[in-house]
Amino acid sequence: MSDPMRPRASLRTAVVWDVLKDALDRRVKTTGRDALDxxxxxxxxxxxxxxxxxxxxxxxxxxPSPNALFALERRTAEAGVADRVTGVQGDALGLFDVVERGGYDAVLCHGVLEYVDDPAEGIRNAIGALRPSGVLSLLAAGLGGAVLARAIAGHFTEARHALTDPDGRWGEGDPVPRRFTTEQLTGLVEAAGVRVDAVHGVRVFADLVPGVLVDTEPGALEALLKLEAAAAEQPAFHSVATQLHVLGEKRGTAEA
Incomplete structure (x- = not known):
């Protein structure tokens, strides 16, 4: 898995990728189809x-970005999977203008809810694209991780501001429009008709560890990856994770 597993990049994706791959493998067994949509x-x-x-x-x-879709086209060609990946321009709030409702075995909604005007509608659309018993993989910015990062950097006023701000922002210069707690994310998912199967904290330590240590200390990257994986499922660490990952299943009857 060279794309999400590159050194350093793996710290941002490894936990989510491992959980997602297992969920897709289970969906394959449930549906009896080798290739999922x-x-x-x-x-x-x-x-x-x-x-x-x-x-x-x-x-x-x-x-929504033409540049991103152009990069996707080039990347899929280089990886030899261009025949299995289709890119279309659109966004979560206008999702069914470009894709089929109820047409997918799994939906990834990663780094989307932070930026849409209406997160509840965004998640409803993502779930609306799922077939019965389909898999939802939701990844969004966590409030606690931002507070901790600002405090460790010595920006105590900004850290306190993020704690009290309705959107979890630390100030006008904050590039992230919105952050979530675990309770907020799971509430959105459950209200839209998905059973929450697991919650994981992502980048609990990775954003706090000096990069020079990870890059130069022998075995540090592998050890940090193992630590992240071990902490991801522990509820005590969800409140300080940079991102929160929710895995769920759409309520309904499984398809043959």
Missing amino acids: VLDTGGGSGNFAVPVARLGHRVTVVD
Whole structure:
């Protein structure tokens, strides 16, 4: 899995990729189909779409950026999976203008809810694209991780501001429009008709560890990856993770 597993990049994707791959494998067994239909909303240049396609699945990437879709086309060609990945321009709030409702075995909604005007509508659309018993993989910015990062950097006023701001922003210069707690994300998902199967904290330590240590200390990257994986499932660490990952299943009858 060279795309999400590159050194350093793996710290941002390894936990989510391992959970997602297992979920897709289970879906294959449930449906009896080797190739699943996967929708990646906000999938950009294919950080997840390419490795998912390498598993043999058909992936549709929806992204509002023409530049990202151009990069996706080039990347899929280089990876030899261009025949299994389709890129279309669009966004989560206008999702059914460009894709089929109820047409996918799995939907990835990674780094989307932070930026849409209406997160509840965005998640409803993502779930609306799923077939019954389909898999939802939701990844969004976590409030606690931002607070901790600002405090460790010595920006105590900004850290406190993020704690009290309705959108979890630390100030006017904050590039992220919105952050979530675990309770907020799982509430959105459950209200839209998905059973939450697991919650994971992503980048619990990776953004706090000096890069020079990871890059130069022998074995540091591998050890940090193992630590991230071990902490990801521990609820105590969800409140300080940079991102939160929610894995769920759409309520309904499984398809044959």
